[in-house]
Amino acid sequence: xxxxxxxxxxxxxxxxxxxxxxxxxxxxxxxxxxxxxxxxxxxxxxxxxxxxxxxxxxxxxxxxxxxxxxxxxxxxxxxxxxxxxxxxxxxxxxxxxxxxxxxxxxxxxxxxxxxxxxxxxxxxxxxxxxxxxxxxxxxxxxxxxxxxxxxxxxxxxxxxxxxxxxxxxxxxxxxxxxxxxxxxxxxxxxxxxxxxxxxxxxxxxxxxxxxxxxxxxxxxxxxxxxxxxxxxxxxxxxxxxxxxxxxxxxxxxxxxxxxxxxxxxxxxxxxxxxxxxxxxxxxxxxxxxxxxxxxxxxxxxx
Amino acid sequence: xxxxxxxxxxxxxxxxxxxxxxxxxxxxxxxxxxxxxxxxxxxxxxxxxxxxxxxxxxxxxxxxxxxxxxxxxxxxxxxxxxxxxxxxxxxxxxxxxxxxxxxxxxxxxxxxxxxxxxxxxxxxxxxxxxxxxxxxxxxxxxxxxxxxxxxxxxxxxxxxxxxxxxxxxxxxxxxxxxxxxxxxxxxxxxxxxxxxxxxxxxxxxxxxxxxxxxxxxxxxxxxxxxxxxxxxxxxxxxxxxxxxxxxxxxxxxxxxxxxxxxxxxxxxxxxxxxxxxxxxxxxxxxxxxxxxxxxxxxxxxx
Numbered sequence: 353x354x355x356x357x358x359x360x361x362x363x364x365x366x367x368x369x370x371x372x373x374x375x376x377x378x379x380x381x382x383x384x385x386x387x388x389x390x391x392x393x394x395x396x397x398x399x400x401x402x403x404x405x406x407x408x409x410x411x412x413x414x415x416x417x418x419x420x421x422x423x424x425x426x427x428x429x430x431x432x433x434x435x436x437x438x439x440x441x442x443x444x445x446x447x448x449x450x451x452x453x454x455x456x457x458x459x460x461x462x463x464x465x466x467x468x469x470x471x472x473x474x475x476x477x478x479x480x481x482x483x484x485x486x487x488x489x490x491x492x493x494x495x496x497x498x499x500x501x502x503x504x505x506x507x508x509x510x511x512x513x514x515x516x517x518x519x520x521x522x523x524x525x526x527x528x529x530x531x532x533x534x535x536x537x538x539x540x541x542x543x544x545x546x547x548x549x550x551x552x553x554x555x556x557x558x559x560x561x562x563x564x565x566x567x568x569x570x571x572x573x574x575x576x577x578x579x580x581x582x583x584x585x586x587x588x589x590x591x592x593x594x595x596x597x598x599x600x601x602x603x604x605x606x607x608x609x610x611x612x613x614x615x616x617x618x619x620x621x622x623x624x625x626x627x628x629x630x631x632x633x634x635x636x637x638x639x640x641x642x643x644x645x646x647x648x649x650x651x652x653x654x
Numbered sequence: 655x656x657x658x659x660x661x662x663x664x665x666x667x668x669x670x671x672x673x674x675x676x677x678x679x680x681x682x683x684x685x686x687x688x689x690x691x692x693x694x695x696x697x698x699x700x701x702x703x704x705x706x707x708x709x710x711x712x713x714x715x716x717x718x719x720x721x722x723x724x725x726x727x728x729x730x731x732x733x734x735x736x737x738x739x740x741x742x743x744x745x746x747x748x749x750x751x752x753x754x755x756x757x758x759x760x761x762x763x764x765x766x767x768x769x770x771x772x773x774x775x776x777x778x779x780x781x782x783x784x785x786x787x788x789x790x791x792x793x794x795x796x797x798x799x800x801x802x803x804x805x806x807x808x809x810x811x812x813x814x815x816x817x818x819x820x821x822x823x824x825x826x827x828x829x830x831x832x833x834x835x836x837x838x839x840x841x842x843x844x845x846x847x848x849x850x851x852x853x854x855x856x857x858x859x860x861x862x863x864x865x866x867x868x869x870x871x872x873x874x875x876x877x878x879x880x881x882x883x884x885x886x887x888x889x890x891x892x893x894x895x896x897x898x899x900x901x902x903x904x905x906x907x908x909x910x911x912x913x914x915x916x917x918x919x920x921x922x923x924x925x926x927x928x929x930x931x932x933x934x935x936x937x938x939x940x941x942x943x944x945x946x947x948x949x950x951x952x953x954x955x956x
Contacts, residue, residue, distance in 0.1 A: 364786045416748060420741040439722040442744055443782050446718060446751075450775040453755065457768045462759075465767060469755040476749040483745055484664045 368432060368444050372411060375429055378652075381511045382407045384536065384645060388515030388529045390638030398459045398518040405459075405468065406511045408452035413475055415445035420483065421566065427654075464514045471510045478502030487567035487590045493574050500541040501534070508537025528629050532642060535626035540649045542619040545570035549607050551654060561603035567593065571615045572606040579611075616650075623650050670734060670746050674713060677731055680954075683813045684709045686838065686947060690817030690831045692940030700761045700820040707761075707770065708813045710754035715777055717747035722785065723868065729956075766816045773812045780804030789869035789892045795876050802843040803836070810839025830931050834944060837928035842951045844921040847872035851909050853956060863905035869895065873917045874908040881913070918952075925952050 382403035389399040417423075418431040419441040425431060433441035449472070456468045478499050485491055512533030516526040548563050549572050563570050564586065569577070573586055585601035592598065605611075623646045630639050684705035691701040719725075720733040721743040727733060735743035751774070758770045780801050787793055814835030818828040850865050851874050865872050866888065871879070875888055882888075887903035894900065907913075925948045932941050 362783055362786045365782055416744055420744055438740060440785065442718055442722055442747075443778065443785055445744075447775070447778040447782055449748075449751065450771070450778045453771040454768075454775055457764075457771045460764065462762065462764055462767075465764075466756075466759045469752070469759045473749070473752040473756055476745065476752045480667055480745050480749055481664055483741065484666045 365444075365447075368436060368440065369448075371429075371435065372415060372432060372444065372448070375427055377407075377411070377427070379407060380540070380645065380649070381410055381507060384508060384533055384642070385511040385515040387638050387641050387645070388512040388533070389519035389521075390636065390641075391516065391525050391529075391633060392519040392521040394519040398461065399515055401455055401458050402464065402514045402518055403511075405452045405455035406507065406514070408448055408455060409468070409472065409475075410507060412445050412448035412452060413479075415441055415448060417479065419445070420479070421562075459514075459518060461514075461518060464517055467510050467514060471506050474502040474506040478504075478506075482568060485568075487593060489587050489590055491569040491574070493578070496570065496574055497538070500538060500545075504541035504544075505534050505537030508540065509533040512536075525633065528632060531629040532626050535622045535629065536646055536649055539619045539622035539626065539646070542571050542615060542622065543649060543652065546572060546612060546615050546619070547652075547654065549573075549603065550612055561599070561606075564589070564602050564606065565599060571618060572611050573602070575611050575614050576602075576606045576608070580605075619650060623647075667746075667749075670738060670742065671750075673731075673737065674717060674734060674746065674750070677729055679709075679713070679729070681709060682842070682947065682951070683712050683809060686810060686835055686944070687813040687817040689940050689943050689947070690814040690835070691821035691823075692938065692943075693818065693827050693831075693935060694821040694823040696821040700763065701817055703757055703760050704766065704816045704820055705813075707754045707757035708809065708816070710750055710757060711770070711774065711777075712809060714747050714750035714754060715781075717743055717750060719781065721747065722781070723864075761816075761820060763816075763820060766819055769812050769816060773808050776804040776808040780806075780808075784870060787870075789895060791889050791892055793871040793876070795880070798872065798876055799840070802840060802847075806843035806846075807836050807839030810842065811835040814838075827935065830934060833931040834928050837924045837931065838948055838951055841921045841924035841928065841948070844873050844917060844924065845951060845954065848874060848914060848917050848921070849954075849956070851875075851905065852914055863901070863908075866891070866904050866908065867901060873920060874913050875904070877913050877916050878904075878908045878910070882907075922952060925949075 385403040385406050386399060389396065414426065415432050418426055419433040419438045422433070422438075423431050424434045431441070432444050436444075453468075453472075456465050459465070478501075481495075481499055482503065485495075509530050510533070513526060513530035516529040521529075545563060548570065549561060551560070564573055567590060569586070577584055577586055585598045585605055589595055589598035589602045626646050627643055630642055633639055687705040687708050688701060691698065716728065717734050720728055721735040721740045724735070724740075725733050726736040733743070734746050738746075755770075755774075758767055761767070780803075783797075783801055784805065787797075811832050812835070815828060815832035818831040823831075847865060850872070851863055853862070866875055869892060871888070879886055879888055887900045887907055891897055891900035891904045928948050929945055932944055935941050
C-alpha cells in the first residue's frame with residue numbers, strides 16, 4: 353500500500369490513509385488473488401498489482417459502508433467517519449476507490465479491468481439494494497443470496513478469476529477458480545452475518561445484532577422468520593424501530609443454537625463447493641492453501 | 655443515460671437516478687468529447703460511450719460534492735442528499751461512479767481507460783486538498799490553480815483527449831485537443847468561482863459567496879488577499895467562522911468590480927490559449943464549435 357501513501361502530500365490525508373491501512377484486516381481477497389495465480393508460470397508482477405487493487409477496493413467500500421452505517425468502530429478501532437466526520441470519509445473512500453482503479457489499469461489486461469469495473473458496480477448495487485430494503489418485512493432468502501453475491505462474493509470471484517487470468521492460466525482453470533472465489537465469498541459473508549449475532553463483541557470488534565438493529569435481515573434472521581409462522585419479534589421491531597424490547601427478542605430468536613447451526617450448515621455447503629471446485633486442479637501447495645482459506649473462513653471467530 | 659436506468663430494478667433507485675439525470679446540466683464535457691472526435695473519420699460509437707462516461711463521472715462527483723458541502727439545491731433543484739439523506743447520496747454517487755467506469759471499459763481502449771482512472775484520482779485529490787485547506791489563510795494562487803486543474807480541468811482535458819484518441823486522430827492532434835480541454839476547463843472553473851460571488855442567486859441556483867462561507871479561497875478572494883496588505887475581513891472570518899459580519903465584508907471585498915474584472919481577465923487568458931491551441935487544426939465546423947464552447951464558458955451567467 354506504500355504507493356498510495358507516497359502520492360499523498362497533504363499531511364492530513366497521509367494521516368487519514370495511514371489510519372485506514374494500519375488496521376490489520378484479514379487480507380483474504382489479495383491472498384486469494386495471489387494463490388489463484390499459482391497454476392501457471394508467471395513473473396507475479398501483474399498479479400501483485402491486482403492483489404493490491406482488490407484490497408484497496410475492499411477498503412474503500414468499508415470506509416463508505418462505515419459512513420453510511422454511522423459505525424464508530426471497525427475491528428475495535430475508530431472509523432474514519434467517527435474520527436474526521438462523514439464528509440472526510442466520503443472523500444477518503446472516493447480516493448481509495450480511485451487508487452484501486454489506477455492499480456487495476458496498471459495490470460494492462462482489458463478483460464481484468466472490465467471485470468473489476470463490473471465488480472465495483474455490483475458492490476455498489478448490493479449496498480443500494482440493502483439500503484432500499486431496510487426495515488422491510490418483504491426480504492426473502494433468494495434476494496439475500498443475490499445481495500451477498502453482489503456485496504461480497506463478486507469481489508472474491510473477481511480476485512480469484514483475475515489471479516488466474518493474469519497468470520496466463522488456460523480458460524478452464526480460470527472458470528474453476530472463479531467458481532472457487534464465488535463460493536468462498538458466499539461462505540465468508542454468511543459467517544460474517546452469523547458472527548454479527550453470536551460473535552464475541554470484544555473479539556469481533558462491534559456490538560451484537562447490528563444487522564437486525566439496522567433493519568437488515570441475514571441468513572439467521574431469515575431462517576428464524578421462515579420457521580416462525582405466527583407473529584415474529586423481528587417484524588414487530590421492523591414496524592416500530594423504537595421498540596428496543598422487540599429488538600432484544602428478535603436478536604435472541606435469531607441466536608437460537610439450532611438457527612445458528614443451520615446457518616453454519618449453509619455456509620459449509622458453499623465451503624464444500626469451493627473445495628470441490630478445486631478437485632480438477634490436482635494436488636499442489638496452491639490448492640492446499642486455497643483449501644486452508646476455506647477452513648479459515650468457516651472457523652474464524654472474528 | 656438510458657442504460658443506467660435500465661439496469662436498476664429497485665423502484666427507489668430508479669426514482670433517485672431519474673431525479674439526478676432530469677437536471678438539465680450544460681453537458682459541456684460530453685460535447686467537448688464528441689467535438690474532439692471531429693478530426694478523423696470514425697463511426698462515432700466509442701466516442702459516444704466515452705461522452706456518456708465523462709458526463710456520468712461528472713454527475714457522480716456532483717452528487718458526492720453536494721453531500722460533503724451539505725448543499726440543499728443544485729441549479730435550483732433539491733439535491734439527492736437533501737431529498738434522501740447523505741447516506742443515500744454516498745451510495746448513489748458510488749453507483750454512478752461505477753457506471754462511468756463500466757462505460758469507459760466499453761470503449762475497449764486501454765490508454766483512454768488509464769487516463770480516465772487517473773482523472774478519477776485527480777478529481778478526488780482535488781476535493782481532498784480543498785477540504786484539507788478550508789479556513790486556512792495559507793492558500794496561494796499556485797495551489798488554487800493546481801486544485802482547479804484537479805477538480806475540473808483534468809476531466810475537460812480527458813474528455814477532449816479521449817475524443818481525439820478514440821476517433822483515431824494522429825498524436826499531434828491528440829496533444830492539441832488535450833491542451834484545448836485543459837485550458838477550457840481552467841477558464842470554466844474560474845468563471846464558476848466568479849459566479850459564486852457575483853452571479854444572480856436565482857439564475858445561478860445557489861446563494862452568493864458560498865465558497866468563502868465554507869472557508870474556500872478562489873480567484874477573486876485570492877486577488878483580494880494579494881491586494882490587501884493590512885488586516886483582511888477574509889482572514890478575520892477564517893479565524894472565526896461564526897463572525898457573519900466579517901463574512902459579509904469579505905464577500906463585499908471579493909465582489910469589488912476591479913477584482914471581478916481581473917478574475918475574468920485570468921479566465922479569458924485561459925480561453926485565449928484554448929482558442930490558440932486549435933490554430934493548427936485549420937478551419938472546420940468542429941473547430942468553430944469548439945471555439946463557441948470557449949465563448950459560452952466565458953460569457954455564461956449561470
